[in-house]
Amino acid sequence: MALEGQARAKFLCDAERCIECNACVTACKNEHEVPWGINRRRVVTIEDGKPGERSISVACMHCSDAPCMAVCPVDCFYQTEDGIVLHSKDLCIGCGYCFYACPFGAPQFPQAGNFGSRGKMDKCTFCAGGPEEDNSTVEFAKYGRNRIAEGKLPICAEMCSTKALLAGDGNEVADIYRQRIINRGFGSGAWGWGTAYEKKA
């Protein structure tokens, strides 16, 4: 009851298209009623205001062999058959180790610091909820909306104003991006750009 066939859930943010509008961040926060100060998704801009400015929207990458899952002292993470990495807030003790292990800074904690007893870890769920029953009130209260169970895709990608953020079956996402690269053939998206256009010192 999720993505079709042998799909594995993946995000891809097309840095060429991202305009740093933060709609993805806002949509996610709204849809899941994410507590104050927590951002499951964030947009990072590089070379702000200069030629070559890029923005990337990043949340959880739902790694196949997730470091967060590996390091958790109470083993509260699990992976769905679509490759979505989720966790149980009932088992979570809020120690923060998943944050130290994650390459992308996906786990979030209430308050400015990381520590629980200040609260349980919260992170992007690929809009797939958690271990509670699908679309129940309890699931919503703890983990936010479960769109995957409704046959929908994550709201961040749905909301993206430029379709920079893609989410869904990894193969399809990669295919869309590939088409874009082929079609572009210009600017810094062009193949061999560095070789052709960069003056060697």
Next chain:
Amino acid sequence: MNFKAVTAAFLLVASLFNTSWANEAAPVVDRSSTGGAQTLQDIMARQAQLDVDERFRSENIGDPSRAKAITDQLGTNGGTSDSEVYRAIRYNEIEPTLQQRGPAAAVLIQDAGMPWYKLREGPMITYGGGALLGIIGLLILFYFVRGRIMIDGGPAGTTIERFKAIERFGHWLLAGSFIALGVTGLLVLMGRKFLIPVIGPEAFATLAAGSKFIHNNIAWAFMIGLVMTFFMWVAHNIPNKLDIKWLLAGGGIFTKSHPSAKKFNAGQKIIFWTVMIMGFSVSLSGLSLLFPFELPMFAKTFALINSVAGTDLPTVLLPHEEMQYANIWHSIVAFVMMLAIIAHIYIGSVGMEGAFDAMGNGQVDLEWARQHHDLWVAEVEAKQGKGGSS
């Protein structure tokens, strides 16, 4: 007695002072065939856990000033190529701006998480746990070889006051806290591996949540106890020539002699300074862990070590790396302290007749005192002769 522990700590620390967790270097690779990209040889080296010099990638992040100008025929939109941007992201050579705030929000990729995890799950548990089992085994062996150290000729039956109530209180505040901290710390480190298969995830999660609460909050009692005992006893723990004689006699532990000592003998002084120095270090790293990202200390410490020892430790650390170092150092120091304290508990209870009374009710057998702390007894009796107290 503590040398084994110190050596173990030193070896662990020495392997820590290498940002790739002490792998050996990979052979040099010729990358001209791929135009500078990673080759099969690099991958094979990585698979073999060798240290690959990343600079061919981390320094290949482009330079906007080298791009053809926007106004040129077939010019560019400026900046660097996509691959160069992403390499810069990969090695965190970016200067990001973002709307969201947080101590580590600006870091897009940090790659120190997996080595940290592997160190915790592997050597930390194996060597740390092994050392704990080792010292217990050693003490059991010692007990059967040497036996309980008895008072020669039996106890006198009269006592002399060794520790006042406040001294005992300070010691037990420190000791009781330490045991609670050690046990809860071990639960969080090793529980997933050893306890979840036995009691299941729900029960363990409750236990771990409780352990975390106890550990984080009894830490304050530990620090207060540490300060108390330091000020109460530091004057009696200054090393002197008498300690060398005591150590050369091995404390009399095997020769069954009784080298002279004052209030604290050299063995006790070693314990005192071990606890003080390591207790201070474990407290600092603990505070850093308790208030994540607010007390980064490793970058500065490495810079200091570099200036003193001429080493080349990294002096710029990501927030995640600071926390990972704090976590690892905290564990290492804690293990070394546990080794020392287990031995200390042994000798203060089972290991020696008459020793526990010192902390139990403060009054020790006079003959025990004459045999193990003769000069201290003399001082006390001299003062009592003049009408003073110990």
Next chain:
Amino acid sequence: MKAMLCAFAVALVIAFAAPSVLNEFGWSAAERGSSATSVRLN
């Protein structure tokens, strides 16, 4: 023996009092409502 039990008791008292004391200094786990420097809508 009395000193030992007293010390254990004090350790526990400190452990359970610590969160409240830290709360006063701003290092807290507790739910916080709006204050002079931050606004919350819950």
